[in-house]
Amino acid sequence: MSKFKKISSLVLAALIVFSTAGCSTNHEEEQKEFDAFIEKEFVEAMESDYTTMHVYLEQPEKYGVDKTKVEVNLGTRVDEESQKEALENAKKSWDAFEKFKRSHLTDEQQKIYDTYAYQEEIDKALNDEKFDYYQQLFGSMTGIHYQLPTLFSDWTLRDEQDVKDLILLVKDVKPYMDSIIQYTRTQVEKGLLMTDTEDVKEYCDNIIKAGENSSILTSMNTSIDALKLDDQKTSQYKKELKDAFTSSFLPAYKEISELMKDVKKANNNEGYAKFENGKEYYALLLKASIGSDKSVEDVKKMMSSDFDEQLDNMRKLMMKNSKVLEAVMGDLPTTSFKSYKEILDYIRPKLADDFPEVKDLDYEIEPINEEIASSSGVAAYFNIPPLDGTTPKQLRVNPKTGDVNTINNYYTVAHEGFPGHMFQYAYMYESSLPNWCKTMASSSAYTEGWAVYSQYYAFKYLKDIDQDVLEMIKLNELASYSAVIVADIGIHYEGWDFKQFSDYFNSMGLTADEDGMKKQYAQLQANPAAFEPYYVGYKEFSTIKEKTQEKLGDKFKDKDFHEALLKSGSAPFSVVQSNVDEYIKNAK
Incomplete structure (x- = not known):
């Protein structure tokens, strides 16, 4: 004032x-x-939404949440009536929000306002009628068919009621999936389907093949055993769960497999640019994925420039240190770590010098479900903990990704654990941010950009490995992914076919055999804007850091800078920058 x-x-x-x-x-x-x-x-x-409540809250009533209002199912159906009701509810929230004047709020409230406004603007635009049926629900990397096995394999059971609710959720798989299958068939009728049908079918067929012997069902049974109910109840619940799995879960996956076979010929095997409003829709997806108002052209220019910069830095490193050539040729150094826990325990005590204090960093490491580990190729992931959780934070790792001592496994653990997602969430949960900011605020560029920044930052702790070699590994990866993002834009915004895509990579010196190229094209085609949160997000963080270092010189401190980055929670980069500006002002 x-x-x-x-x-x-x-x-x-x-x-x-x-x-x-x-x-x-x-x-x-x-x-x-x-x-x-x-x-x-x-x-x-x-x-x-029951699944949202269950993931984030162990004791909902302590947060004023009335559990009797929450229907135990997998969420809003993907039919016109349900979606219309959801949109009407969203509009009520938007109308209520727009009555507030930003200038009347406190500085901290203004940051929350900006975060909410950013999400609202994108959500409103994506809900325009001209984009009806543009959303692709069977993306090969993040589609609903891919999410459900992970959801059930990792589902936390806290008491007997949770077991009953889990059985209801599994029973709901087929009704829920039926609405998505019908949505997809309507997409086909409108000429708006765009997915990797072969990849989705192969994934579902593997689920079907496992049948009642599925490790997904085994994981759920193991969770029931952990509750230590009496033998009769345990046996009865397992029987009910198996019945639900065989009568709902497996039939749903058979229907998806059949669907992919049926729609293969009607599928758009190129990008969003082929649809009437596709370029505009992709631009909105891109905006949602990068956490800023940069245009598609801005992002392409930034990534193209970044590619050139990384190549130039690689040349300088090679002139300085010939050993870095080994990294380019794939002869990567290894660490001495013998377990994933050893990696986290090694990094954890080093955080105090470089990052703000976090009180609760207790964790546990569990293997990824066997079927998911075999079919996904995912090296590791972090399970989002409940706000009021009393159990250790959980890191899931894939033992099928090679020896623990590889550099890839080291920085994957840093990405998902310390100082990446696990640290990020621990700090946010201990902050004074409102609960909405800790759960519903969603900037994937912030969360994933931080994790990529963290994985490379953690290289500094590997004192026994030549830092130039580690820097070369980083530069080589960043250059590759900068090119991937340019190609993503080429496919979905500029309408590249496979030949244009292949020609681009060849011109960049990033050659591969034709099968490899086809797999990369299919992945980008079926998962628009999937890589931008990681590498555009990383670029935003690294750029902010460079500019802050220039302004502060010797007064720049990593620990204080990281605190400024983390205090916003999952927010657009305009909010992150405002916190950094405050840090700069106070540090001068």
Whole structure:
């Protein structure tokens, strides 16, 4: 709020005091209302979706969440009536939000306002009728068919009621999937299907082949055993779960497999650019994935420039140190670590010098479900913990990705664990941010960009390995992914076919055999804007850091800088930058 100059007249002074007091009161009331609005958004989000509530809250009632309002199912159906109702509810929230004046809020509230506004703007645009049926639900990397096995394999059972609810969820798989299959068939009728049908079919066929012997079912049974109920109840619940799995889960995957076979010829095997409003839709997806208002052209220019910069830095490194050539040729160094736990335990005590304090960093490491490990190729992932969780944070690792002592496994653990996602969430949960910011605020470029930044930052802790070699590994990967993002834009915004895609990579010196090229094209074609959160997000963080170092010089401290980055929670980069600006101002 503005400060008023002193005025000699007692009457005028009294009027001004009255006026400013009235203004302050109005603003304070609006600030309280804004806090209440954000908290209400959190509560309603929890009450609107059972899986969301279960993941984030162990004791919902302590957060004002009424469990009796929450239907135990997999969520809103993908049919026109359900989607219309969901959109109407969203519009009510948007209307309530737009009554607040940003200038009336506190500095911290303004950052929350900006985060909410950024998401609202994108959500509104994506819900335009001209984009009906543009969303692809069977992406080969993140499609719903891929998400459900992981969801059930990792599902936490805290008490007997959770077992009953899990059985209901498994029973709901087929009804839920039926709505998605019907949605997909409508996409075909409208000429709007775009997925990797062969990849999706292969994944589902592997699930079907395992049948009742599925390790997904085994994982759920193991969770039931861990509750240590009496033998009769345990046996009964396992029987009910098996019945649900065989009558709902497996038939749903058979239907998806058949669907992929049926729609193969009607599928668009190129990008969004082939659809009437595809370029505009892709631009919105890109915006949602990068956490900023940069245009498609801006991102392409940034990634093209970044590719050139990485190549130039690689040349300089090779001139400085001939050993780095080994990294380019694939002869990568190894570490001495013999377990994933050893990696995290090695990094953890080093965090205190470079990152802000986090009190609860207790964790456990579990293997990825066997079927998922075999079919996904995912090296590791971090399970988002509940806000009020009392159990250790969980890192899932894939033992099928090679020896633990590889450099890839080291930085994957740093990405998912310390100082990546596990540290990031631990810090956020201990912060004073509203619960909505900790759960519903979603900037994938922030969360994944931080994790990529962290995985490379953790290289500095490997004192026994030539840092130039590690830098070369980093530069080589960043250059490759910069090219991948340019290609993603080429496919979905500029309409590249396979030949144009292949020609581009060849011109960049990134050659591969034709089968390899086809697999890469198919992956990008079926998963638009999938890689941008990681590498555009990383580029944003590294650029902010470079500029901050230039401004502060010797006063720059990694620990304070990292605190400035982390305090925003999962927010667009405009909010991150505002926190960094405050750090710069205070550090000078």
